[in-house]
Amino acid sequence: MEPIIETKNLRVEFRAQNSGQAKKVAVKDLNLSIRAGEVFGFLGPNGAGKTTTMNVLLGFVNATSGAAFLFGVDVREPIARQRIGYLPELTYYYKFLTAEELLRFYARIFGIPRAEADRRIDHLLKLVELESARKRPIKTYSKGMQQRVGLAQALINNPDLLILDEPTSGLDPLGRMKVREIIQRLKNEGKTVFFSSHELGEVETVCDRVAIIHQGELKVEGRVADLIEKYQANLEKIFLNIIGYEPQLSA
């Protein structure tokens, strides 16, 4: 079966800010393959290349070399994003729109018919518990509410692939639990979830497979259970070891 997300020798280089410096390689020959129905955790320290990889998958940045595909379609084609939902880490939406208007706007972009859009908006606002605030402009929302609006807009097109960037960042424990529940529900529906997070405990609980990237290179990839067994340690210790902050563990 065709992978949902696939990168082949993906390389992203940025020109140096100053003329004296060498160019910066953000992603080095990354090969990833994520299958349908997986919850995949994409981990790494700050500056590892996670965000750059996501930028390429979402079409914000062009790869220097190599290729990336979503549902077998080159990421440079807009149609590749027809079946994805994306929740950015920092959730900023048009502040002058209400939650309902925002969702309706995105529904129109996906070409969802009016009646179906109305039904989905009602369902999603109930799901993220924003029904009472649907007519209020987003500028009046708290951070948590904005995060929930973000989740709603990521789900408006009933995506087969959800790309989440730090989905629980800034949420209280209740909010985090709700996000985990939503991810689990999506998994049960056969959706694929690809997310980056620094909350390793959460990743260990939710993810089927993880990849750890450091200095642009893929260091380790595999099933969470397999990695724990292999390194005889939890995910946090494995992570620290990979990035060189722990003594060697027995393999």
Added chain:
Amino acid sequence: MKRFAPYLVLLLLLAACFSLATVLQERSASWSKRGASDNVLNVLLGDGRRLFANHFFVQADISFHSGYYPSIFDQASRPKDTSHMTAKEGEPAEEEHEKQMNFLGPPRDWIERFGRHFIITEHTHLEGHKESEILPWLKLAAELDPQKIETYTVAAYWLRDLGKIKEAERFLREGLLNNPDSYDILFDLGRLYYESNHDAARARKIWDLALRRWSEQEAANKKPDLLKLDDIAVNLSHLEQTEGNLARAVQLLELAKKASPHPDVLQQQIAELKQKLATRAPAAAPKAP
């Protein structure tokens, strides 16, 4: 006490400011007249208001020409004076002006040719009571620069032409208040009294005053305003003729002859008047001026 300390300091500062202001009030008058002026526009714009006044005066001229007017790039074609604004069709000033206003010429390229479809390309003057459209601009120009004489004279001309005699008189008197020595405004005021109000006595007084003012200001000039002297003297002479004061009329025409561009015409009039004087009965006494 500590709680009120900031408020007390504030009060002290306010008191100090107030005291300083009373001391500086008198001294500041010698620094700048602008701040002491009671005219808001003078305070805001200073002498820059004259630029705006000039702009509004030109705007009146543009309005008079219904938008057909040379730009600053056609400076050579811009009217040199405002005589066209008070000249009637057929007069020499009007004909000279007509030639001047033919500034457009053939288009230099296709862009200019096409662009002429969107602008006014015909030289016209306002007529048929539409001349009143220039009055707001002249009023604004006068507000901004009360010392610009021609604003008053042009406006008064058209106000009289539109039958607004009282408004014309009021405006000219306003101009006179701001320019008490202006013989131009006095002359126009005299015309108003003579031609519109038919008040010869008043007109005579005003024109006499205009002549005196002209002598005071222009006589010593290397290039005196002879046209205005000609205007005042000829009109006053005509008034005296109508009132029967032929001797004075002749005197005035002699004065006008020195300034007139057509002395031979005036000489002929003088000769006719002298003949009338000679044939008049000695017993007939002239009306007292």
Added chain:
Amino acid sequence: MNTVSALAGVVIKELYRRKDFYVLFFLTAVITLVMGSVSFFHDAKIVRYVKEIALLLIWVSALVIAIGTTARQIPAERESRTIFPLLAKPVTRWQVILGKFAGCWLACGLALIVFYLFFGVVSGSREHHWPLLNFCQALWLQWVMLGVVVAFVLLGSVVFAAPSSNATISFIVVLGILVLGRYLNQVALQQPEPLCAVIYGLYFLIPHLEWFDVRDLIIYDQHLVGWVDCGLATLYAVLYMAVFLVGAWLVFRRKPLNL
């Protein structure tokens, strides 16, 4: 088209939810009504100065709305990061450019309709005469001109990072063209070579926005512009809009957007 119209709809919503338009309309209305209420020499029939002031204010306000609204579209999206959830949808960068352009241009059109309705009421109440066809033609030409301005500013917004610098430069350029565009050929002919060639080249290159300023025809109750000329001017404007929009797309499509 769905995407473009959805984007345009958001731009229009933003315009009427921000205060700019209402402030400008209020200022225009107040200044016009105050000037119109002044009696000059007890003549109630004087109307041209009111029309002149009102139309000048309408032109200034429309330019402020056009340039101000357009200059902040894409930079604000980048700064507020709303561009990321947008481009994560199946939206091309060309659709973003087109959608923003359509929204800003339509918003200008709506603003112009309100302004011209007000103008029609004020001038008609004095003149007791409504040359509707002239008003419609003036509105159309001004709207088409604003389309060129919006496209130009949109190009500037992908070139300059700061909306303020884009807005300032755009204002200067647009005002320069409106005031001096017609006379550049005269200025060119007065210069020595090679300056003459440079200025004349510029004269042919710039969009002649001054063609669309037919205020004088309205103020001085002149004839309509011929409909063929109006159509040709519209086509000319559409071509320039296309040039600027394609230019904006060419620049925007290469810009990396980093999260």
